[in-house]
Amino acid sequence: MAVEMSMPILVVDDYKTMIRIIRNLLTQIGFENIDEASDGTEAFEKMKKQKYGLVISDWNMEPMTGYELLQRVRADDSTKSVPFIMVTAESKTENVIAAKKAGVNNYIVKPFNAGTLKAKMAAVLGDF
Amino acid sequence: MPAAEVAARVRESLANLKTKDLKDGQVMEVLSLAQQLTDTMQLFFGSLDQSIHKEFVYIADYIARTRTEISKLRPNDIKEQRIPTAGAELEAVVTDTERATETIMHEAETLLGAQPGDLAEYKNEVDEAMMRIIEACSFQDLSGQRVSKVVESLRHVEKRVSRFAATMGVHDADADEDEIAEAERKKKLHLNGPAIGGPEVKQDAIDEMIASDLDQNAIDALFD
Numbered sequence: 001m002a003v004e005m006s007m008p009i010l011v012v013d014d015y016k017t018m019i020r021i022i023r024n025l026l027t028q029i030g031f032e033n034i035d036e037a038s039d040g041t042e043a044f045e046k047m048k049k050q051k052y053g054l055v056i057s058d059w060n061m062e063p064m065t066g067y068e069l070l071q072r073v074r075a076d077d078s079t080k081s082v083p084f085i086m087v088t089a090e091s092k093t094e095n096v097i098a099a100k101k102a103g104v105n106n107y108i109v110k111p112f113n114a115g116t117l118k119a120k121m122a123a124v125l126g127d128f
Numbered sequence: 129m130p131a132a133e134v135a136a137r138v139r140e141s142l143a144n145l146k147t148k149d150l151k152d153g154q155v156m157e158v159l160s161l162a163q164q165l166t167d168t169m170q171l172f173f174g175s176l177d178q179s180i181h182k183e184f185v186y187i188a189d190y191i192a193r194t195r196t197e198i199s200k201l202r203p204n205d206i207k208e209q210r211i212p213t214a215g216a217e218l219e220a221v222v223t224d225t226e227r228a229t230e231t232i233m234h235e236a237e238t239l240l241g242a243q244p245g246d247l248a249e250y251k252n253e254v255d256e257a258m259m260r261i262i263e264a265c266s267f268q269d270l271s272g273q274r275v276s277k278v279v280e281s282l283r284h285v286e287k288r289v290s291r292f293a294a295t296m297g298v299h300d301a302d303a304d305e306d307e308i309a310e311a312e313r314k315k316k317l318h319l320n321g322p323a324i325g326g327p328e329v330k331q332d333a334i335d336e337m338i339a340s341d342l343d344q345n346a347i348d349a350l351f352d
Contacts, residue, residue, distance in 0.1 A: 017229050024237065065317050091327035095318045096337050107334050109327045116331065 003128035007053030008033045012043040012069065013087075014061040022056060022087070025114045029121070030128070040064025044072055047079045054125065059088035059095065067098065074103040083124045087112065135170035142166065194296065201292045206285055214281045217274040224274075228267040235261050 009031055013019045019036045026034055035052070037043035039061040047055070055073070057066040064072075066086060073079045086099050089110045099107055106120040122128060142163050146156075235257040244250035292298070303311070313319075329337075 017226075017233070020233055024233075024240070028240070060319055060321065065319065067317055089322035089327075090318065090320055091323050091329050091334075092318070092320050093329055093337070095320065096329060096334050098318050100338060104338075107338050109329070109331050109334060110322075112331070 003125045004053065005030050005128065006033050007031075008035055008050060009054045009056065010035050010037060010043060010046060010052045012037045012040065012055065012057035012061070012066060014038050014058065018058065022117070025117050028114060029118050040066060040069030040072070043069055044079075047073065047082065048076075052082055054121070055082055055084045056087055057084065059086055059090045059099075067102065070099065070102045070104055085120055085124060087117075135166055135173065138166045139163070139170075197292050197295050201288050206288070210281045210285055214278045217278050221271045221274050224267040224271055228264040231264040232261050235264075 009026060011019050011022045011026075011034060013022070013036075023034050023036070035046065035050075037046055040057075041064040043055065043057065044064070046052075055069075057069055059066040066088065070084055070086070073082060073084060080103075083105045084103070085106045085108060086104050087108045087110065088095070091109045096107055105124045108116055108120050142159055145159055239254060239257055242250065242253065244253075
């Protein structure tokens, strides 16, 4: 099934610059419907109100981390099927395993480039 | 009143009693026993006085040495100069970095959104934007110098604290409850932060882990 380029994507990060970078990369890839949240709490509230086609989240945020957001998303019937990509500087094996165990769809370690983001999105959503 | 003085007074009283014309033999016996007891007590309290005196001298020396070492630690210099200056330098690094990032992002976004009509004019726009990006990168020199100052301050504090701890024979106390709770929270949420020198597990290895069907027992074993 072809990826709908107008699908809403939620970018979650506590650093505005990183949100801006991801937003620019997504725009260059062709996605225009991009929303943002500054931590897991705000992201989950938005996810309860709107259905997103993809969540791209940082791990290390306060008060709710990306890892907690992932667990919460997967535990809630209305959000559990939303594709979730973790984009983070957390690069220990335990982090990757914990994310996989919690149901992450893909995992990108920072710093990353547009090619990596596009490849992981394609792996999760299908080619676009 | 010192123990020796008390003993002297008791002995004097006993001597006075003995000089009086006491006929009762038992009273004399009691007085004799009291005399022996007083002599014994004088020896005991005398040694006790010396021991306490030595203890107080030791404590006074220790306090004097501690005061000297604390003064060498220069806590007021650390509190009022070193730490605030280091904090201000780091804040300046954040501000400079943000300003440079904003400039670079703005120029890049402007060029990405440009609708070039005239090629020569567009080239001129690109050249000017590139120059502004290059100028913005000068923050790196300033940030490097600021960070070096912070590192120097930290080393200075580390040196003083280490010397103080070694001289005073200080051992680390247990962390307080808040610190323990925060450490446990970080462990539970796997909040490790960026690794020094790049990612600990490279993207290729992460891709393999994500793609593989890890056995639940193998996953659980990593968390034991």
